[in-house]
Each structure stands twice: as structure tokens, then as C-alpha cells.
Amino acid sequence: MTFRRALAYFFREAVVSLARSWKVSFVAVTTIGVSLFVGGVFLVVGENLARVAEQAREDVRVVVYFEPDAGEEQMASVARTAERMPWVRATAVVTAEQARERFVEIFPGLGELLERDAEALPPSLEIGVRPDAAPSEGYQSWLERLRDTPLVSTVDDDQEWISQLGAAVAVVRGLGLALGAILLAAAVFTIGSVIRLTAYLYEEEITIMRLVGATEFFIRGPFYAEGLLQGLIGGAVAAGGLWLAFRSVATRLTGSLLGALTLVEAPSVEDLALLVALGTAAGLVGAVVSLRGESLGEPPVDEI
Amino acid sequence: MIQFFHVAKSFPGGQQALDDVTFSILKGEFSFLTGASGAGKTTLLRLIYRGEVPSAGRILVNGRNVSSLPRRKIPYLRRTIGVVFQNFRLIDRKTVFENVSYLLRILGEDREEQRRLAFQALERVGLAHRANAFPPQLSGGEQQRVAIARAVIQQPDILIADEPTGNLDPDLSWEIVRLFLDINRRGTTVLLATHDRAMIERVGGRVLTLDAGRLVADERVIGAAPPEPLPSPESTGSAEVAGQAGSEVAP
Numbered sequence: 001m002t003f004r005r006a007l008a009y010f011f012r013e014a015v016v017s018l019a020r021s022w023k024v025s026f027v028a029v030t031t032i033g034v035s036l037f038v039g040g041v042f043l044v045v046g047e048n049l050a051r052v053a054e055q056a057r058e059d060v061r062v063v064v065y066f067e068p069d070a071g072e073e074q075m076a077s078v079a080r081t082a083e084r085m086p087w088v089r090a091t092a093v094v095t096a097e098q099a100r101e102r103f104v105e106i107f108p109g110l111g112e113l114l115e116r117d118a119e120a121l122p123p124s125l126e127i128g129v130r131p132d133a134a135p136s137e138g139y140q141s142w143l144e145r146l147r148d149t150p151l152v153s154t155v156d157d158d159q160e161w162i163s164q165l166g167a168a169v170a171v172v173r174g175l176g177l178a179l180g181a182i183l184l185a186a187a188v189f190t191i192g193s194v195i196r197l198t199a200y201l202y203e204e205e206i207t208i209m210r211l212v213g214a215t216e217f218f219i220r221g222p223f224y225a226e227g228l229l230q231g232l233i234g235g236a237v238a239a240g241g242l243w244l245a246f247r248s249v250a251t252r253l254t255g256s257l258l259g260a261l262t263l264v265e266a267p268s269v270e271d272l273a274l275l276v277a278l279g280t281a282a283g284l285v286g287a288v289v290s291l292r293g294e295s296l297g298e299p300p301v302d303e304i
Numbered sequence: 305m306i307q308f309f310h311v312a313k314s315f316p317g318g319q320q321a322l323d324d325v326t327f328s329i330l331k332g333e334f335s336f337l338t339g340a341s342g343a344g345k346t347t348l349l350r351l352i353y354r355g356e357v358p359s360a361g362r363i364l365v366n367g368r369n370v371s372s373l374p375r376r377k378i379p380y381l382r383r384t385i386g387v388v389f390q391n392f393r394l395i396d397r398k399t400v401f402e403n404v405s406y407l408l409r410i411l412g413e414d415r416e417e418q419r420r421l422a423f424q425a426l427e428r429v430g431l432a433h434r435a436n437a438f439p440p441q442l443s444g445g446e447q448q449r450v451a452i453a454r455a456v457i458q459q460p461d462i463l464i465a466d467e468p469t470g471n472l473d474p475d476l477s478w479e480i481v482r483l484f485l486d487i488n489r490r491g492t493t494v495l496l497a498t499h500d501r502a503m504i505e506r507v508g509g510r511v512l513t514l515d516a517g518r519l520v521a522d523e524r525v526i527g528a529a530p531p532e533p534l535p536s537p538e539s540t541g542s543a544e545v546a547g548q549a550g551s552e553v554a555p
Contacts, residue, residue, distance in 0.1 A: 005412055020397075208393050211353070212407045212454065213383035216376070 006221060013222035014229050017198060024194045025230060031190040032234030032282060033241065035183030036275045040242040042176020043274075044267045049169045051265065056162045057131045062143065063156045064125040068096070070151040075125050078149060082127050087136050089128035096123045122153065129158075187234065188282045192290030195227050199291060224287045231283020235276035242267050242275065305331040305462065305493045306352060311361035313347050313517075321347040323517045325361070329495060329510075331461075334488040336504050337497040339514035345497040348514065349464050352495070353385045354378045366461055383407065386455030386492070390467035392447040394439040394454075400426065401435040404454045411458075425453040429483055445476035449483065456487055463487055465496045469503065481507060482531045507531065 018025045066075060072093070079091040094102075099121035100114055114120055147155045199206070209219055246266050306329040313322040322344045329335055337345050350356045351363055354370050363370050366384065373381060394403050405422040413421070426432040429449035439447055448468060455463055465484065469477035481496075481503060488494040498504065504511055508527020513520050 002412060009409065204393075205395050205397075208395055209406070209410075210379070211355075211382060211387050211393070212410070213379040213381075214410050215379045218410055 006218065007225075009218075010221040010225035011229070014225035017202075017222065017226050018229060021194075021198060021201070024197060025226075028187075028191045028194040028230045028283075029234045029237065032184075032187035032231055032279050033237035035180070035187040036235055036238030036279050037241045037245075038183055039176060039180025039278075040238055040267065040271065040275050041245070042172060042180065043271055044242065044246065046169060046173040046176055047271070048265060049165065049172060053162060053165045053169055056158060056165065060129045060131055060158045060162065062127040062129055062146070062158070064127065064146055064149075064152055065154040065156070066123050066125070067151045067153050068119045068122055070123060074151055075123060078146070078152070079125055079127075082125070082146075085138075085142055087130045087132075087139060089130060091128070092126045094124045094126055096121055099124065184278065184282055187231075187279075188286040188289070191227050191230050191283050191286030194230070195223050195287040196290045196294070198226065199223055199294065220291055223291055224284060227283040227285075227287025227290075228280055229283065231279040231281065231286070232276065233279075234283065235279020238279060239267075239272040239275045243272065305329055305333070305366060306495065307362075307364040308348075308351075309362040309364075311351065311358045311363055313344075313351065313356060314359045320517050322351075322358075322514075325514075325517075325519045327512060327519060327522055329493060331493055332488070332491055333510060334485065334494045335496070335510040335512060336507075337495055337512045337514065338499060338501065338504060340499060342516075343514040344517040345499075345514055346466055347517075349387075349466050349495070349497055352462070352464055353382050353387055383411070383458065384461045386452075386458075386460040386463040388448070388451050388455050388463070388465040388468045390470040392439070392444075392451045392471075394447055394450055396439050398438070399435065400431065400437050400439070400442070400450050403439065403450055404435075404457055406454065407458055421457055422453075425457040426450075428456070428486070429453045444471050445479065448472060448476075448480055452480070452483055452487070456492065459490075460492060462493045462495070465494070467498055468496065469498065469500060477503065478531070485531060 064078060072095075075093050079093060082088050082091055096119075103110070103114065103121060143155060143157060146152060206219055243266070250266070308325050308327050311322055311325045312320070314320045325344075325348065337348065339345055347356060351358055352365055352370070354373055358371050361371075365381065368381065370381060395406075398406070401419075401422050404425055405418040408418045408421060423432050423435065426435055429452050431446060431449050431453065434442060434446065434450075439450065442450065448471075452468075455465075463484070468484070469480050472480060477500070484494050484496055485507070504525060506527060506529050508525045508530055510522070511525050512522050
């Protein structure tokens with residue numbers, strides 16, 4: 001039999017078997033779908049956090065906030081001093097008025113908050129810094145000098161929160177990887193159990209297949225195809241679910257900080273394809289592992 | 305065709321199924337294998353198609369030593385041996401046609417060839433009109449005829465049958481035996497296990513008798529009423545075998 005014909009036979013038999021035992025197949029597909037969905041959520045959130053961190057790294061700033069009574073000359077002097085540092089790309093003075101306008105532009109509904117506290121947004125100096133500035137010699141002492149400058153209230157360094165964000169990305173990714181791996185292993189086990197159960201159900205049939213001369217390849221092929229199909233469907237369900245979940249949550253989180261941080265971009269086609277591929281592989285592996293060492297349908301030995 | 309040399313078979317519990325069995329069946333012979341229940345008939349048949357491995361001795365089928373056959377080659381041996389069981393062993397969820405053509409599908413025959421050979425085999429057993437039925441929709445006799453059609457679809461060298469009439473009434477049993485004789489007349493070596501002594505005496509032929517795992521008799525019996533050939537048999541050049549069953553005198 002040609003390989004192509006054999007494959008066609010395997011998948012035809014697998015579809016029939018899926019339909020026959022749809023309840024257990026449903027359990028297997030659901031397990032793998034949920035596992036991959038959870039893993040996919042972590043993947044998408046982790047990717048978006050990493051993207052945010054990367055963008056932030058490209059645009060690292062040190063923001064020097066002044067006391068409300070700091071004059072323009074004072075701020076310009078600090079800017080001139082900063083511009084002499086090798087890691088500084090550019091400086092820009094932001095007056096209290098400009099800061100207020102920015103805030104209202106970003107959060108239109110929260111403008112009244114500023115009316116209660118006129119000094120809520122102090123004047124500042126935004127200093128653009130090269131992404132590789134943090135390890136530079138003298139960078140930290142320069143920050144310290146800035147903090148000690150008269151009329152400077154606070155100095156915020158983006159590097160600090162970017163490194164924290166980097167750590168968060170690593171945690172999300174690690175957690176996603178660990179959780180995904182555990183759930184995927186559970187899914188592989190479930191699919192394996194379902195396939196073994198199906199093989200037991202078909203034991204008499206397999207015995208007959210052996211008696212008429214079917215090879216191991218021909219006997220096991222439909223079970224492998226069934227595992228593969230279960231994984232494929234589970235992966236597709238996870239990919240579809242992730243896409244729909246993203247669309248639904250993204251709509252609700254538009255404009256919020258959480259949304260800005262975690263759902264900047266939808267799961268890519270590559271991400272969704274990865275879920276489907278992982279599901280398919282998990283299904284196939286589950287089927288192969290579950291039937292390894294099983295002497296399917298060997299004739300009974302109790303008759304003499 | 306089938307040769308046993310001092311074959312013994314014991315099971316893990318220590319049960320001795322066969323003990324020092326030696327015989328030889330020639331190509332085109334029709335033989336009965338008989339003995340009481342538990343005499344070792346089923347074990348002997350299973351040894352032929354490598355359903356079991358002998359504990360001692362040597363078994364040659366078509367000149368091949370089946371005892372030392374690698375596992376991966378067993379399917380190819382079984383494709384040359386048709387097997388029929390008392391309980392038919394049909395796949396209930398497949399149609400009669402699918403059951404019969406299953407081996408052809410394994411062999412990769414195209415659909416047209418599958419149809420042609422399956423209908424030819426079903427016509428031989430008189431069941432072409434039930435090709436689309438499922439086994440549970442058939443009577444016991446019909447199911448056994450389907451099993452025979454499946455066993456002979458590839459014109460195997462050997463056909464072995466384990467109590468094929470055990471679940472059938474006498475009239476149906478007679479029809480089934482006539483089918484086996486017809487198949488034998490076309491050149492296939494047939495070994496039919498039965499404990500139905502009356503059937504053997506009616507048909508006649510070579511009879512191997514087992515008792516507690518030992519071959520206690522290898523004789524030829526003259527049939528009291530050997531059956532007429534089935535109507536319109538297709539002559540396949542096996543005339544030298546035709547009429548052999550029941551026509552010879554016991555040595």
C-alpha cells in the first residue's frame with residue numbers, strides 16, 4: 001500500500017473513531033485546548049510586556065522634577081550641565097503648564113483633578129539618555145549630583161522601572177513556560193489515556209486485523225492519526241479562543257494602563273500557528289507514547 | 305505445505321497443550337483435525353499461523369520455518385493463510401463488503417480491484433446480495449460464509465478452520481463444509497478442526513486425531529455420503545485435487 005493511501009485510510013478511520021467515541025474525544029480536546037490557551041495567554045502577555053520594555057529601552061529618559069518656585073534660568077542651567085554628559089542625547093524643559101496640557105490630552109476625563117491641586121504637575125527637565133547609559137562609569141554619581149541640585153525635588157530614572165519591567169517579563173515568561181509545560185504534559189497524558197482506551201475498545205477488531213495479516217504500521221496508524229487530530233483540534237480551539245479572548249479583552253481595556261502594557265498587539269499568526277503545531281505534536285506524542293510497548297490485539301492464549 | 309517435526313507446546317502454567325506432534329500435509333490436501341475439547345486442536349492451528357510459538361520442535365509452512373520467523377514478517381505469513389473461526393470474528397461496524405475486502409485494502413489494491421475480488425469471493429459463498437449488510441444483520445450461517453469469503457479472497461495457499469460449524473445447525477454445517485471442499489477443489493490446502501465425528505464420517509478424507517496433546521491417529525476415512533460439488537464451480541486447473549476428499553481408502 002502506498003504511503004499516501006495508508007495515510008488517507010488512517011485519517012478516515014480516525015475520524016470515524018472520533019465520531020464514535022466523541023465524549024472521551026471531547027475531554028481530550030478540551031484538556032489540550034485549555035492547556036494551550038493558558039500557555040497562549042502567558043505567551044501573548046509576555047510578548048507584549050517584552051515589546052513595551054524594548055520600546056522603553058529605546059527611549060530611556062531621566063526626568064528631573066523641580067520645586068514649583070524653580071525659575072526657567074535654573075532649569076536651563078541644569079539642562080546645559082546635563083548636555084555635557086556623553087550619555088545624554090537631548091534635553092527638553094517641560095513647564096508646569098505644558099505638563100498640565102499633556103495630562104489633559106492623555107486623560108481627557110481627569111482634568112478636574114488638576115484644578116484641585118495646582119501644583120500636582122511640577123515643571124520638569126526631560127533628559128534623553130542612550131539605552132546603554134546605565135552601566136557607564138559616572139552615570140549613577142551624575143544621578144546623585146542631580147538629586148542634590150538645589151530646587152530639584154525628584155529625579156526619576158527610566159532605567160529603574162525598565163529593569164523591573166524586564167524582571168516582570170522574565171517572570172511572566174517563566175511562569176507561562178512552566179504552567180504551559182505542566183498543562184501540556186497533562187494534555188499529552190489525557191490524549192494518551194484516551195487513545196489507549198480506544199485501542200482497548202477496538203481490541204477484538206485489532207485481533208482480526210492481525211489475523212488477516214495487517215502490519216504494526218497499519219494497526220497503529222489510525223490511533224496515531226486520532227491522537228494527532230485530537231491535538232490539532234485542541235490547538236485550533238486554543239488559537240481561536242485566544243484570538244477571540246484578545247479581541248474581547250482588548251476592547252474592554254482600551255485606554256487603561258493594563259491594556260497599554262499587556263495587550264498592545266494581538267497574538268500573531270506565528271503565535272497561533274505555534275499553538276496549533278504544539279497541540280498537534282502533543283496529540284501525536286501522546287498517542288505514540290501511550291501505545292508503546294502495548295501488544296495490541298494479540299490473539300488470546302487461553303484456548304488449547 | 306505444512307510440516308510439524310516433534311512439536312511440543314506448553315503454557316506458562318505448565319499446561320502441556322501439544323506433545324511430540326509430527327505430521328505433514330501436502331499441497332492441495334483436505335484434512336480434518338479432530339479430538340475432544342482441550343485436546344490441542346486450537347493450539348495446533350495457531351502454531352501454523354504463528355499465533356503461538358512452539359516450546360520445542362520445528363514447524364514449516366510453505367517451506368518457511370515459522371517458529372523462527374521474525375515478528376515483523378508474521379503479517380506476510382498470515383496473508384498466505386486464510387483462517388476461519390467458530391465465532392466468525394467479523395468486524396461488526398464494517399459492512400460485509402468491507403470485512404471481506406479488508407486484506408485487499410491492507411495490500412493496497414485499488415478500489416475497483418477490491419470490489420471485483422470481494423464480489424467474486426462473496427458470489428462463491430452465495431452472499432453477493434448482502435454486501436452492504438452489517439454482520440449483526442446476518443444469520444450465523446451467513447456470517448460464517450462471510451468469514452470464509454474473507455479467508456479466501458486472496459486465494460491463500462492454506463485455509464485453516466477452527467470448529468467452523470460449531471455454532472451452526474446440521475444443515476448449515478453441511479453447507480459450510482461443502483464450501484470448504486469447493487475451495488479445496490480449487491487448489492487450496494484445507495485443514496479443518498472439528499470434534500463432530502459424524503461430519504467426518506459422512507465427508508471422509510484424511511483425519512488427524514489429537515488426544516491430550518498427542519497425535520494418536522493419522523488415517524484416511526471413507527466418506528459415507530461425500531457431498532456433490534457445488535453448482536457451477538469455476539475450474540481453476542486444480543482437477544488433480546478435485547474429488548480427492550472422501551475418495552480414498554484408509555491405509
